[in-house]
Amino acid sequence: MIPAETNGEKRVFLETFGFQMNESDSERILGLLKDINYVRTEEPAGADLIIINTCSVRDKAEQKVYSALGRYRGLKAENPGLIIGVSGCVAQQVGARLLKRVPYLDIVFGPQNIHKLKDLLDEVSLNRSRVAAVEQNASIDEGEYGYTEPGGSKAYVSIMRGCDNFCSYCIVPFTRGREVSRKSPEIIEEITRLAGAGVKEVILLGQNVNSYGTGGQGDISFTGLLKKVSKINGIKRIRFVTSHPKDISDELIYLFNDEPRLCRHLHLPVQSGSDGILKNMRRGYTASEYMSKVSLLKKLYPDMAITSDIIVGFPGETESDFEDTMRLIKEVRFDNIFSFMYSPRPDTKAAKFDGQLPLEVRSERLKVLQEAQREISIGRNRELLGRTVEVFIEGPSKADPSERYGRTSCNRIINFPAAGTESSLVSTGCIIDVTITEVFPNSLRGMVP
Numbered sequence: 391m392i393p394a395e396t397n398g399e400k401r402v403f404l405e406t407f408g409f410q411m412n413e414s415d416s417e418r419i420l421g422l423l424k425d426i427n428y429v430r431t432e433e434p435a436g437a438d439l440i441i442i443n444t445c446s447v448r449d450k451a452e453q454k455v456y457s458a459l460g461r462y463r464g465l466k467a468e469n470p471g472l473i474i475g476v477s478g479c480v481a482q483q484v485g486a487r488l489l490k491r492v493p494y495l496d497i498v499f500g501p502q503n504i505h506k507l508k509d510l511l512d513e514v515s516l517n518r519s520r521v522a523a524v525e526q527n528a529s530i531d532e533g534e535y536g537y538t539e540p541g542g543s544k545a546y547v548s549i550m551r552g553c554d555n556f557c558s559y560c561i562v563p564f565t566r567g568r569e570v571s572r573k574s575p576e577i578i579e580e581i582t583r584l585a586g587a588g589v590k591e592v593i594l595l596g597q598n599v600n601s602y603g604t605g606g607q608g609d610i611s612f613t614g615l616l617k618k619v620s621k622i623n624g625i626k627r628i629r630f631v632t633s634h635p636k637d638i639s640d641e642l643i644y645l646f647n648d649e650p651r652l653c654r655h656l657h658l659p660v661q662s663g664s665d666g667i668l669k670n671m672r673r674g675y676t677a678s679e680y681m682s683k684v685s686l687l688k689k690l691y692p693d694m695a696i697t698s699d700i701i702v703g704f705p706g707e708t709e710s711d712f713e714d715t716m717r718l719i720k721e722v723r724f725d726n727i728f729s730f731m732y733s734p735r736p737d738t739k740a741a742k743f744d745g746q747l748p749l750e751v752r753s754e755r756l757k758v759l760q761e762a763q764r765e766i767s768i769g770r771n772r773e774l775l776g777r778t779v780e781v782f783i784e785g786p787s788k789a790d791p792s793e794r795y796g797r798t799s800c801n802r803i804i805n806f807p808a809a810g811t812e813s814s815l816v817s818t819g820c821i822i823d824v825t826i827t828e829v830f831p832n833s834l835r836g837m838v839p
């Protein structure tokens with residue numbers, strides 16, 4: 391018999407930059423690798439394979455990858471059998487040039503080529519070649535999906551890929567290609583499999599989930615898909631990101647009323663409060679159109695959390711444009727926002743616009759926006775004090791493992807003591823009532839009543 395430690399298991403160290411879409415790609419990469427006997431390690435030293443999964447939506451993404459790769463150069467010198475790969479948006483954007491620039495890099499593969507990873511690894515280890523796979527595919531090969539490796543009781547599931555909106559600042563349509571929806575039966579099959587493996591919460595992912603089904607192989611509408619997902623046994627909570635304000639339908643808005651498993655949270659990025667800037671961003675709505683959707687949501691669902699993305703310092707943004715944005719966040723009172731300084735991205739139209747603003751102006755506006763939002767977020771959290779809410783337990787608290795942390799339906803993180811409560815009620819994946827006793831800007835504290 392082969393001893394356990396030499397049973398052919400190989401170790402992969404995977405580093406992820408970016409946000410949910412990249413986390414989801416990483417889960418797919420790990421799922422694929424598991425099939426060929428790789429286990430994840432938290433230590434790059436001693437790994438057989440290192441993958442950096444990248445994001446290029448903001449900042450100096452390419453630079454960040456070079457410095458990350460620099461950290462692994464020594465490991466490759468010590469162990470020439472080590473395979474190093476770069477995946478994600480930077481891989482797609484820079485392509486084979488990355489191989490030229492980094493001589494110890496073996497594989498470059500874009501987000502539409504994850505399903506080829508096993509073949510790419512074979513090519514490297516059997517033929518000692520260095521390979522780049524960055525072709526854009528017009529349709530979805532189901533092999534690309536369906537491998538999601540559940541990281542616990544919740545899982546991200548991509549329902550579509552790419553984007554056709556071409557907002558003038560955004561690199562996504564260039565790195566992730568045209569919008570294509572997956573076929574609904576395959577999505578349902580994947581979620582059913584995940585539910586069988588213990589997943590209780592799914593987060594459906596797409597750059598613009600509201601237009602699911604209108605492109606590629608989509609066969610039903612987004613609301614049709616949500617209704618089907620909510621019937622899957624074992625799935626207790628459903629979330630989705632990102633909703634585009636121009637495409638959110640009344641049908642979806644009213645579905646929250648009928649479907650208790652849909653979490654009371656909508657991430658609805660507004661980007662700016664100025665009509666002129668929204669037009670130059672090519673967002674397809676005005677500030678007042680956005681406000682009327684938000685007013686309807688707030689009227690129908692007072693307990694719903696609404697969050698947003700905002701870009702400050704877009705080319706040509708005047709003080710008065712910025713004030714429009716400040717006014718909008720104060721009027722909506724978002725539960726939280728992700729806010730960014732505009733950063734010019736290669737290939738995008740806005741990178742060539744007149745009126746690019748200096749860094750000091752962009753960072754000062756970001757500071758002013760974030761300070762105002764911090765107060766609003768604390769205020770919104772305070773409104774929850776004393777309320778008893780359902781919490782989906784995600785695991786032991788990081789700071790004190792005798793406590794638990796979880797998420798409210800409105801997507802707030804909450805910590806609470808678990809001692810004294812029957813352990814079967816406070817294990818990961820359970821939903822339990824918790825009374826909110828204290829609030830902070832980014833989390834809550836509570837107790838089991």
Ligand code: SAH
Nearest residue numbers: 559560597632659699700730731732733735
């Ligand atoms: N599809 C989603 C967003 C994807 S990118 C949507 O349309 O809302 C996530 C966020 O990154 C965007 O909402 C935007 O706020 C920010 N972002 C994208 N490109 C950016 C850029 N060039 N500079 C600064 N922020 C940017």
Ligand code: SF4
Nearest residue numbers: 553555556557560562
């Ligand atoms: Fe980018 Fe706009 Fe598409 Fe969102 S909708 S991914 S911001 S192009």
